[in-house]
Amino acid sequence: MTRAYVDDKRPLLEVGDVTVRFGGVTAVREATLEVHEGEVTGLIGPNGAGKTTLFNVICGLQRPTAGTVWFADGDITGKATHERARLGIARTFQRLEAFGSLSVWENVLVAAEIRGHKRPADVARHLIEVVGLEAYAQAPADTVPTGIARLLELARALALHPRLLLLDEPSSGLSAAETESFGELLRDIVAEGRAVLIVEHDMDLIMRVCDRIHVLDFGRVIATGTPAEIRADENVQRAYLGRSEEPGSDFDEPPAADLGEPLPDDFGGAWINPAHGEETRRDEA
Template sequence: MSGTSVLRAEGVGVRFGGVRALDGVGLRLAAGEVCGLIGPNGAGKTTLFDVLSGIRRPDAGRVLLDGAEVTRRSPVWRARHGMRRTFQRRQLFGQLTVADNLLVAQESRRGGADAGRAAELLRACGLEALSGTYAGTLPVGQARMVELARAAADRPRVLLLDEPASGMTADERERLAAVVRVLAADGCAVLLVEHNVAFVMELCSRVVVLDLGRVLAEGTPAEVRADARVREAYLGTRDPARTAPDAQGMRGRA
């Protein structure tokens, strides 16, 4: 672990009718850590993000932020206490400029918006020349970078990134990784869901693998890649429908 544990899930369970989307999931995230969360389609990754961020209340288990239980706390409460999240589908304020998207994210901070912090993030994300551009006009890769910058604008303690590299070019992914590393070095705890497993393995110091709603494996990228159970979940023939982008990414790294 890189530092003090700031986010924990203990025994988290979620049911959709008779289907167990999550079944006794445990997860911990430390300050200054970049942790990857991977798994085949339907493994429960986004459902776990919904529980951690407060969008969905679990049927079992609990979530702790800085050691205090927050299972019943709202997404707004968690955001005010240092948690930020991005989504698979882009969630920008399209009719605001890139710069204003970041400043709006800082409105709740004491002392008002921090224009210096916003400018710093725009430079780091390669968006400085686009600060006055309406966010809704940006291509996918640049829009994803704006989402990252906006999520980091108020110096969160916990950052949940849901497929942030989706639609990015190789150069954009490199810049994304560089910014995430800087945020972690500043003490932010980052949890990353991403179908590009090669990207996850290069960026993260620890990887958690979900399969069928349970934690299948956890460890360093090298340990996870060498785990026979992980290879079966991604590459085996247990369920042909499971051949998803996740599996393609692992195949490329195997």
């Protein structure tokens, strides 16, 4: 499944020495990574490592304190979010951003319309079929299950016909079978020559679909390589895999046992982790 990495052309996306500071907390520290067309690139790391912040930097929702972002041979560091979208960067959100008042179908349609397709309805209909949401097409987006909303965000992002697709934990909320077909869908997407950058906690999925993986820990890129290389990397094992009893487990699992009772729904996902706590607070402010 894994292919040898070929460095024969300039990467589609180059993140160079990006640093993001929130007050006293450094969420991302001189991070550098590349994403190539026709490949799935994984971005993994423990909670609070700065993955979502890095996504926000790439799509323009967060200005970096220092560093540059290059896309398709142009410096986009100073560009607004919507300008980047028009250049061909689309994303999904870890904490969902579907348009709750609109139906699933309208969510995808809006994206196709903003992108300026000649026949937006056809594009939207096709994508609803591609991700398999026909049954939910008319349901309001704020009533569908989380897994469905993630697929909706994927269809919405694909409606831009992006050159680079950023996926933030797309498989959480999907069943095992759905995850399996999701992996196949990812390979289809990159086979069309697009690039995918994916943040994911499901290690099986990451190891199966990625051509190349960057590992982030405390805001730094500590390792880069093919899945096989990452598996063998000592730094990674120490910083990341070593923390878990089972390498395939979901790192987002709350430490519920320590607290003795289930946590409330509005807990906000801020597990006790100084770096991540700050990041979460920023998102909400």
